[in-house]
Amino acid sequence: MPEPYAEQVAEWSDLAERTEAMAMQRMMLHQSPETIELLGVSAPDLADGVHTVVVRDPMWGYWNKALGFCSPVDETTVAEAVARARDQRVPAFAIQVQPRAVPDGWSAIVERHQLTEGTMFVKCFGGAEPRDVETDLRIGRLGPEDATSFTHVLCVGFGLEETEEAHALFDGPQYFDGDWAAYGAYDGDRLVAAARMLVVPETDAVSLFGAATLPEGRNRGAQGALLDARIREARDRGIRFASAETWLEAPDNPNPSQHNMRRAGLTEVHTRPNWVWRNPDVG
Known part of the structure; x- marks a missing residue:
């Protein structure tokens, strides 16, 4: 190197x-x-x-x-x-x-x-750039009024029990405003995938996390498109870098998120x- x-x-x-x-x-x-x-x-x-x-x-x-x-x-x-x-x-x-x-x-x-x-x-970290991502889903920015649906997608996507505690942790209106933002992928009017971001000015980076997809939204380009939407917003805000992590794939256990991050231009730093x-x- x-x-x-x-x-x-x-x-x-x-x-x-x-x-x-x-x-x-x-x-x-x-x-x-x-x-x-x-x-x-x-x-x-x-x-x-x-x-x-x-x-x-x-x-x-x-x-x-x-x-x-x-x-x-x-x-x-x-x-x-x-x-x-x-x-x-x-x-x-x-x-x-x-x-x-x-x-x-x-x-x-x-x-x-x-x-x-x-x-x-x-x-994964680096100067990720927006790119064109193919999906048949509609991508939109979420607001506090979408909080309940956002948490539902996270719970189903991650296999969590949808409890009062889960909604308390993820529903807060503060996580849809200011340095925080969330995006969703819609099949018609139904939210089928979601993801969250936080701008961290101290590192000039956006932290990308909280990405989940319902079964009916999988293999349709949802998370690639949500990754792009968040990177575009970060770029519009003047943020240089993007940061994310995912579990390390193995030959017998592939991880689509890791491939999405590579395609977005992030470097696997460690x-x-x-x-x-x-x-x-x-x-």
Whole structure:
């Protein structure tokens, strides 16, 4: 790898980590006081990253993460995250450490704190450009009046139970305005796919996440078109970069999202696993 390109990827790795961590933190801190109380939400800084906590997470613990690290993660940082999760009786959480932030002796830290290696994710970042995407669906920007339908699509698309807690986490009108935006794909008047974005001015990037599709909307170009719509809005706002992540595909487990991100011009800057801690005191 040429040295200038290697330096750029290293810089983008850090920007990708910071963008996601800030997006996760703002997703937590922008919740209403009622939702914070209902779900047990908090998002303190942790070393140079963030630790997001949703004690009663309707998404299987997805939002319980320590991430965004650009400097080596020392044992004190891991111990602080584990202690917080234990004190708040979180069933489990994941520490995500990019390769450049893995410290010497990481395997010993993992063993001492009883972390297990879980799903591998790929971080994607770069100066994505709008492109023409073929779809027979109508793409439109969503507003607060679409919040219930948005959450329905997320729940069905991800296989979640559509509960009061899920709607509390995702329905907030604040997530359709300002630095936040959401887009949907329609089959006639029916919303069949949706995706969310957050502009992160500190990294000059848009964080792309929350993408899901109903079964009847799949294999119709919905997510490629929603990816393009969000990149276009980011460009219109003067944002240089786009940031996203998805699980790393394998020969026997293809991932269309990873291909969509490549086609949009994003660079796969690094992979990193979930290092999962499970609370022995919570059944």
